[in-house]
Amino acid sequence: MKTFKVQVGQVTRELPIVPVAPGVSVALFNMLGDTEVTEAAGRELAALLPAEIEVLVTPEVKALSLAHVLSRESGKPYIVIRKTQKPYMVDPVAREVISITTGKPQMLVLDGFDVQKIRGRKVAIVDDVVSSGGTLHSIRQIIEEVGGEVAAVVAVFTEGQERPEVTALGHLPLFK
Ligand SMILES: O=P(O)(O)OC[C@H]1O[C@H](OP(=O)(O)OP(=O)(O)O)[C@H](O)[C@@H]1O
Numbered sequence: 784m785k786t787f788k789v790q791v792g793q794v795t796r797e798l799p800i801v802p803v804a805p806g807v808s809v810a811l812f813n814m815l816g817d818t819e820v821t822e823a824a825g826r827e828l829a830a831l832l833p834a835e836i837e838v839l840v841t842p843e844v845k846a847l848s849l850a851h852v853l854s855r856e857s858g859k860p861y862i863v864i865r866k867t868q869k870p871y872m873v874d875p876v877a878r879e880v881i882s883i884t885t886g887k888p889q890m891l892v893l894d895g896f897d898v899q900k901i902r903g904r905k906v907a908i909v910d911d912v913v914s915s916g917g918t919l920h921s922i923r924q925i926i927e928e929v930g931g932e933v934a935a936v937v938a939v940f941t942e943g944q945e946r947p948e949v950t951a952l953g954h955l956p957l958f959k
Pocket residue numbers: 842843844845846866881882883884885910911912913914915916917918919
């Protein structure tokens with residue numbers, strides 16, 4: 784299998800290049816279960832987080848452990864946007880999204896219980912990869928709908944096009 788080498792802090796990984804759509808492959812960055820990469824990425828991104836940030840918002844699932852480390856390192860709380868609506872949620876706020884790696888609609892759902900933790904606050908969106916920007920766009924809409932201000936976007940990698948609005952540790956190409 785072809786791979787693409789990346790560096791996160793002092794840690795290197797050979798990412799497998801896998802197809803995600805007809806004619807499109809990505810270097811798959813999956814931090815789940817990779818403690819070393821998650822810790823390195825969280826520490827590096829915490830050092831780049833603007834001091835004004837009050838709360839972190841992240842989508843489940845691959846970015847979840849990254850948000851945990853970033854929260855621990857920065858001392859800022861984090862909120863998880865879920866991909867399914869649960870019966871225990873109160874007045875959830877939802878948006879549909881299509882990410883490059885999923886290719887079909889998914890839901891992004893903020894539990895109404897978390898709204899007051901975002902309203903009036905300066906928010907950093909945390910993700911592992913920003914690629915098509917679909918996930919980022921929908922999370923931004925949810926945050927703004929509930930009265931939060933997106934003051935930063937941090938990710939381990941951007942992918943495909945350049946994204947000056949995203950503070951990232953590196954960039955991944957798309958493969959044909
Ligand atoms: O910029 P985009 O094209 O929207 O892609 C970025 C999103 O895609 C991945 O999530 P994925 O849909 O693979 O979900 P998962 O983390 O639940 O596996 C990744 O974790 C980002 O959230």
